[in-house]
Amino acid sequence: MYQLLHPTQSSIPSCIMFPPNAPHVEIKQGLMAILPDFRGLENENPYVHVRAFEEVIGSFYAQNVIETAKLRFFPFSLKDKAKGWLYTVKPRSIGSWGEMTQEFYKKFFPPHKVQQVKRKISSFIQGHDETLFMAWERFKDTYNFCPTHGYDTWRLVSYFYEGLQPRDRQFVQIACGGEFLQKEPEDAMDYLDEIAENSNT
Known part of the structure; x- marks a missing residue:
């Protein structure tokens, strides 16, 4: 016993x-x-x-x-x-x-956490008092938080661009001579990095 x-x-x-x-x-x-x-x-x-x-x-x-x-x-x-x-x-x-x-x-x-991040990426909206630089940094932090989000580069660019306030969307377009949407996805990402950095300085 x-x-x-x-x-x-x-x-x-x-x-x-x-x-x-x-x-x-x-x-x-x-x-x-x-x-x-x-x-x-x-x-x-x-x-x-x-x-x-x-x-x-x-x-x-x-x-x-x-x-x-x-x-x-x-x-x-x-x-x-x-x-x-x-x-x-x-x-x-x-x-x-x-x-x-x-x-x-x-x-x-787990999968539900991945879905939360995916929703945050796809519903991205720039805040009214948020600069282009701050918005871009926040967006990058969101998609880098979960590398398995599964979104292609072109889709990430699209979500960010569509989520910008009209003033900054126009600024992005004007700064590259109105050709932003004609860029290759990788080039568009590099361009956003560059323009956000420049707008900050």
Whole structure:
């Protein structure tokens, strides 16, 4: 009875399963101190966390071991609620860095959150007291917040242009000789960057 009422804790295997040919990765001096933290809070962006994490790992490890290093040290960047989530992922279900990020995004940037960002992008409106520069920066922050929004460049340009106040829409057109809508999408993005910067200075 005592043993049944007080079971000893059995160790549960990690969700990470390294491939048999995975190289051995030594922990480098100072790595843990500069790993970014992700706690799973509502205002945290998992895409930004992964990018910051990859930058740190990329500065410590050579290309031939980098995938293994990312997989091995990612758990150390998770804290609190996010660390708890990692322990709930099915044992031995993740075998690559791609699978890890996929699970991570699915948990901390689920489809309904992606839809919220998409709605914010497609319904963008420049504020009445907002300069062209401020509007452009806010719009870029919105679509960069979720890189998987799925909108093509031409559509992003269109949403921004249509959301401008008439005065700034006219300014954008006049500044490029009335040819803004004839530009290639990538060129239009570069042009908006340039004109917004110029209008700010």
